[in-house]
Amino acid sequence: MADSAYALRASAASPWRRALLAGGVALVLLAVCSVVLPTFLVNNLIRAFLYAAVALTVDLLWGYTGILTFGQSAFFGIGAYAAGLIFTHAGFSLPLAAGALVAGIGAAWLVSRAVGWLAFYHGASPLYASVVTLVLPIVLVQGIYSGGEFTGSSSGLSGFDSFDIPLEAWFFIAGAFLICLAVTAWMFVRSDAGRLLVAIRENEARCEYLGIDVSRYKARLMDTCAVIAAFAGFLFACVQMVVAPEYAGFVFGTELVIWVALGGRGSLIGPIAGTMLIDVGSAYLSGNLPYVWTLLVGVAFVVVIVAMPRGLAPVVAIGARRALPRRRRADAEPVVFAVAKAREHGGAEEARPALSIRGVQKHFGSLKVLDGISFDARAGELLSLIGPNGAGKSTLMRCIADGAERSAGSVEIGGTDIRTLAPYDCVALGIGRKFQTATVFESLTVAEALRIARHRVAPPSKWQRSPVLELPQPALDVLRLTGLDRMPGRECRYLSHGQKQALELAMVLALEPRTVLLDEPTAGLTKQERTQIGEIFVALSSRYRMCLLLVEHDLEFVQQISSRIIVLHQGRIVMDGGVDEVVNSELVRSVYAGESHAAAGTQEEGRA
Amino acid sequence: MKKPSSFRNARGATALALLLSLAATTHAALAADPVKIGVPVGLSGANSVVAPSVVQAAQLAVEEINAKGGILGRQVSLEVADDGSGAAGAQKAFDSLIFDKKVNALISMETSAARNAGLPIVTRGKVPFIYTSFYEGRSCNRYMYVDAWVPDQQVAPIVDYFMKQQKAKTFFLIGSDYAFGRGMLDFTKSYIEKQGGKVVGNEYLPMDGSDWTSIISKLQAAKPDAIITSTAGGAPNVTLTKQLRAAGVKVPYGNLAVDEGTAKSMGADAQGIYISGSYVTNIDTPANRTFLAAMEKRFGKDLKTPNDLSVPEYEAVYLYKAAVEKAGTFDTAKVIPALAQVSFDGPRGKIQMNKQRHTPLTMYLGQVQADGSVKVIESFRNVDPGAQCPALK
Amino acid sequence: MLNLGLDVATTAAILFIVSAGLLMVFGVMKIINFSHGAFLTVGGYASVIVAHLGLAWWWGVPFALAIGFVLGIAVERFIVRPLYARPLDAILATWGLGIIVGQIVTLIFGRGVQMVASPVEGAIPLFGVQYSAYRLILIGVALVIALALGWLLNGTRLGLQTRAVIMNEALARGLGISSSRVRFMTFCTGAALASAAGCLITPLASVDPNMGVPWIVGAFMLVLVSGSSLLSLAVASIVLGGAQVLVSTFVNPVLGGLTIAVLAALLLRFRPEGFARG
Secondary structure, three states: OOOOOOOOOOOOOOHHHHHHHHHHHHHHHHHHHHHHOOHHHHHHHHHHHHHHHHHHHHHHHHHHOOOOOOOHHHHHHHHHHHHHHHHHHHOOOHHHHHHHHHHHHHHHHHHHHHHHHHHOOOOOOHHHHHHHHHHHHHHHHHHHHOOHHHHOHHHOEEOOOOOOOOHHHHHHHHHHHHHHHHHHHHHHHHOOOOHHHHHHHHOHHHHHOOOOOHHHHHHHHHHHHHHHHHHHHHHHHHHHOEEOHHHOOHHHHHHHHHHHHHHOOOOOHHHHHHHHHHHHHHHHHOOOOHHHHHHHHHHHHHHHHHHOOOOOHHHHHHHHHHHOOOOOOOOOOOOEEEEOOOOOOOHHHHHOOOEEEEEEEEEEOOEEEEEEEEEEEOOOOEEEEEOOOOOOHHHHHHHHHOOOOOOEEEEEEOOEEOOOOOHHHHHHOOEEEEOOOOOOOOOOEHHHHHHHHOOOOOOOOOOOOOOEEEEOHHHHHHHHHHOHHHOOOOEHHHOOHHHHHHHHHHHHHHOOOOEEEEEOOOOOOOHHHHHHHHHHHHHHHHOOOOEEEEEOOOHHHHHHHOOEEEEEEOOEEEEEEOHHHHHOOHHHHHHOOOOOHHHHHHHHHHHO | OOOOOOOOOHHHHHHHHHHHHHHHHHHHOOOOOOEEEEEEEOOOOHHHHOHHHHHHHHHHHHHHHHHOOOEOOEOEEEEEEEOOOOHHHHHHHHHHHHHHOOOOEEEEOOOHHHHHHHHHHHHHHOOOEEEOOOOOOOOOOOOEEEOOOOHHHHHHHHHHHHHHOOOOOEEEEEEEOOHHHHHHHHHHHHHHHHOOOEEEEEEEEOOOOOOOHHHHHHHHHHOOOEEEEEOOOOHHHHHHHHHHHHOOOOOOEEEOOOOHHHHHHOHHHHOOOEEEEOOOOOOOOHHHHHHHHHHHHHHHHHOOOOOOOOHHHHHHHHHHHHHHHHHOOOOHHHHHHHHHHOOEEEOOEEEOOOEOOEOOEEEEEEEEOOOOOEEEEEEEEEEOOOOOOOOOO | OHHHHHHHHHHHHHHHHHHHHHHHHHHHHOOOOOOHHHHHHHHHHHHHHHHHOOOOHHHHHHHHHHHHHHHHHHHHHHHHHHHOOOHHHHHHHHHHHHHHHHHHHHHHHOOOOEOOOOOOOOEEEEOOEEEEHHHHHHHHHHHHHHHHHHHHHHHOHHHHHHHHHHHOHHHHHHOOOOHHHHHHHHHHHHHHHHHHHHHHHOOOOOEOOOOOHHHHHHHHHHHHHHOOOHHHHHHHHHHHHHHHHHHHHHOOHHHHHHHHHHHHHHHHHHOOOOOOOO
8 A cells, every 4th residue: 555645635714714704793793882782781791791701611611521510600709809809908000900810810720720630530520520610619609708808708899999991891891802702712612622622521531542631631621711710700890890709609600501501502602692691681581570580591491401402502503504595514624634654663662562461460349350460462463362251351451551450460561661550641652442332422523533533643733623634554544444534524423333443443543552452343343344354453463563452252353363362261361372272272162161152163163 | 467477479469569559650640751769679589588578668658759749740650670689689680770770769778798789880870879778887889878777876775785684794696697797796796895795705607507506505605694696687597596495595685687577477486585676666656657557558468567677768768759859859969968968757767867878766675575576675766877987978 | 515416416417317318319320419409498398388287397297208209200200310311411400400499489488488386395404414305306317217218228129129220220120120110219219308308407497498508519418428328328427517517616617517518529539439338
């Protein structure tokens, strides 16, 4: 196969040009509205703009990344109270205002780091993260209550001076803040890096095994959103000249979630619209029906969560799409695959074993699943791990790729001891793991999924979409063989089972691993697909000098492609040798004695 | 009037009454635009128990004024808005009343949080605001007047009574941790110490706290001669009283923050509590008797007991009328100084907000009886509010 | 000192009573029922209704159990069941339900604070101190509930099936246990318990449409550190409830209110199983 780039030019209208144009139009509209609209509406909209900005951060965290957070109100409150406290106790001046802004943002960032430490770590449950974000505003509000005169306690602080600019100017400032935020966020989520948010939401484990430190990413995202919310809170305090604990509390935090849910999570424009409509609407309506209004919102919320989880935005969008004339979706642009330059492999690397397992043990309580597992695997080997169910094969795979998994013993990847490293760090050492059930990212396209896989090697742009995706040759081979190279724009949910398996393999190969762990790669494949994938494996190990470690049940398949077989039984290695040796051994036959006749029959054939 | 818990949709009745009265007043409107008085009040939230009584008081005042020809020949209409008993809701309510409904004046009671949140909007909108709720004092704004009591007026009767008649020397103070609670008890503490008493405990619980266990344990360990409390309205008042009684605490108990209505609804637990305020329903003056009769006639069985939060509202509407008539115009710049010069003889006596925007008041010390009524033990005439807003005129 | 000890014991008992229902639901269904507060409120109003009807206070408890159970049926069917696969969304939907119930209660009963007379007045002398009789009774009630639940789980067939589903739902289904029936019964029982708890706390607190809200977070954190074990819940109630009392007494009641939430969050960070056996 010639190493050649696909010769195609992708026509790429800069995505950000469109966004900037839309933003510009919005700003002009804003300026006009600031003088045209009645004062009451202007007042309400200023508030709604700032709330919408915070709702946007909730959407980024929850709608896109799957982190349910009730705590964005706390950061909003921190920004607001920074302004309120400084202006009340130290007075108002331009330097003080700047100082207050810096203090608010700094405090929010620090608190976010603490929350990140608490909530985002390898193995944390999403429920726990949500709990932490729920406790945060409660703690903050109690802190404010216990501040007595200094913080204004439950009455809040008011009567402080602020910028002496007219309301119309504030309208423009708040609106511009929202518009800039919205445009930036839109560009980010559309960019290649932004797709990672969706990937994390859909399949966090897969991301970790692609070398992405998910916890760190989430914590960074929360830091950014905290800072944005604090900024919004600062502006809020400046224009309203009042701060009160309810702006930092968890009721406001849950309201934000409700607005995002009703507007449509994961759509940016949905939360903005939802927030503005509900907040401004309640200003007009709740005066007349205080209890009924809240009841209506509550009912709508429950109905949306249960029956329409995507919110009302998709409903509106479908309606709009039907009403407007059809146009080609600009982001369905074709992505072109190209060959990435292969990384240099020194000869010395080949001398060390790719994998070195010594005395690995794993027990659950008193149940010992693995005991005394020791072996080496070298580059160019295609090593199959076989054994009856419950022998511990999958457990062993996990122990190799995740440093925290095993109970005792040592694992070295490429000569480096993995100690208790998390999967993403193990991946950095050169190992890739393909799961048993094809785990790809349902909402992403083939190209996007592959780009996520390249994240560690080639960090994607944070603001644009690259029309070219470079992949190492082995990955391209897999794509070409299975026809996936012709469908870069197809969403993964529409792929067949075999195609998903191939895509996942390509993703793992995109990591440029030296060792690949494959957990039952032929499960669910047709005979033809099995042959194809067998050829790929052989090519990977012989041509590309990778070390492949396979867990397999299909003994015929194992026999055809392996260079070496290890037999596990009841957590121990009972045999480790070449294909003929193992296949013909009495011991193995007796281990499999309870297995299907077909397997025994195959072995008879092999012998004969 | 001890009624058990009601299933009646009180809110619906109030809304209906409001709609009817609004319809009535607009019908009676002459060619001139009606004068709008805005009432931002806690229809939901912590003040929602007492808000209906405040609205009723305002309605009666407006109807009486309209029957006599209105203010400067123009009929008066009420605009009620819900401030949620808090800062966020107050901003919306004040915004709505001042900029959307364009009221001529705001007359209402709010929580301190709501008041503080609304004041910047009042300043921006340049509208006179008469604050009709008792509060912790020292809130000052160019456009605001207060016709209810401040701690300087309310605390002394109880403390003096305890020290003189009950011979109490040591006091234990309990409050809700918010501006009003802290403000009241700070003043109480300094007053007690000035009179030679001793404060042996001063504990606070958060606004929404309902578990007074640890505080009660401390109380019993300190063995004070008397207790004085200033908790937030509604639940904290009720829970503290219940838990105190359940723990068997029997020392004299003065509650700075409970009104007659809540005390009645506390039932047997409230018996013996001392309260101090500027209004009790048994005030035996012609003005009060006329007022009560008119309320009874107007609202019948939907009547919410007039109390120390609703009667100032009634009087404030009349004070506004007097100020406008004195100034000869509705123009805010002229009405504001006029508000300090006029007076009104209401159910609480003569009200004139001429002491740095606040008014001297007659204060009553009462004790809750077994049947829930309040017996007046002593009354103090013309208690001065002290220096509340020295910076204002 | 004895006073402090009694405070700790009675606080632990109250926390246990309030959280037991939530534990049942979390243990079996692995979702947090944020409408727990609403059920507490419903139970509180059950005792208001009973008082209005002129019956003795104790009738409130079975009445609350019944109402809670019936309400639980509707909630499980329409809100919880469709969201079984989406636990975070289940939190949100049950929170929304809590809002709805609060508003409906307000529309029916009014926003006002209601009072329910305590069935047992005053304090009784105990080892030299006067202590609230009703609080002491609640210790007994907590024990009764613990024993009853324990018997239900360990001595009945449904209880056995429930424990199986708690440990491994897929396997239990494979063995022919109807996990949907178990989930349904568990939720209704949890809801009934929550309702009864609401009724039981009315003599100590007032009844208003939002009375359940302050209890949610505390109960929720206790359940998280307890996993699915009643014994762990008892331990957690004593340890964390005790910490709350100590902090309230010696430091500051404001911080005391935070103790359970903060300690539980920190505990879970370092030991995700909490008090349950690892």
